[in-house]
Amino acid sequence: MKKEHQSDKKDLITASALRVMTQKGYYGSTMDDIVLDSKMSKGAIYHYYKSKKEVYLGVIESLETKYTQVFAEVNTEDNNKRKLKKLFTIVGSQLDKDPTFFKSFSTFWSISRHDDDFRKAIQKMYNRFQKFIELIIIEGIENKEFKSILDPKISALSLILNIEGVFWFTLFESKDLDAEKYIDQVSDYILNAYTLKEGK
Secondary structure, three states: OHHHHHHHHHHHHHHHHHHHHHHHOOOOOOHHHHHHHHOOOHHHHHHHOOOHHHHHHHHHHHHHHHHHHHHHHHOOOOOHHHHHHHHHHHHHHHHHHOOHHHHHHHHHHHHHOOOHHHHHHHHHHHHHHHHHHHHHHHHHHHOOOEOOOOOHHHHHHHHHHHHHHHHHHHHOOOOOOOHHHHHHHHHHHHHHHHEOOOOO
16 A cells, blocks of 8 residues: 555656646756645655656656556557557547647657756667567568568657657647547558558
8 A cells, every 4th residue: 555655646746747847848847846736745755756857757757657558558459450550549549638748758858868867768668669569560460460571660660750740739739630630540551551451
């Protein structure tokens, strides 16, 4: 129970830090801002994190935990094409529900250019995401769902780059196109290109 309580407190802190960072940026935010948003005492926050940097590294760790939950949901599908389609659908749904998750990425990329700890944390998260997609593609090739000419690594990177296109919708408003429609169409184009046609 104690571990669950600690996990809940850390989740509350990192969720507040994420909101604060999307509003004020990393360098413009302070521990006091996180205290105010979380409604926790400064002492309680410092019990879990010793600095603002530690809090934001904790945010990346919490985002990686969210990825783990997404992986589990994607793996409930019974074939690999549907797994990848489910991944795109979850991204679109998350963006519609709470774009804060996506807004944070541009900030983290910016920080990682100047801070090795952030660069390593982001790289670890991306490597895990890429490997997850690669394994789906490899299994799809082995099961003759996907074309054998596909390079799993390049194909996974292509999918990630298209998923990252969703971040554009958090920065600019478009009256002509919504994110879910973008994700649906782009995922269909990619998956149709990857899919082995019957009889071939």
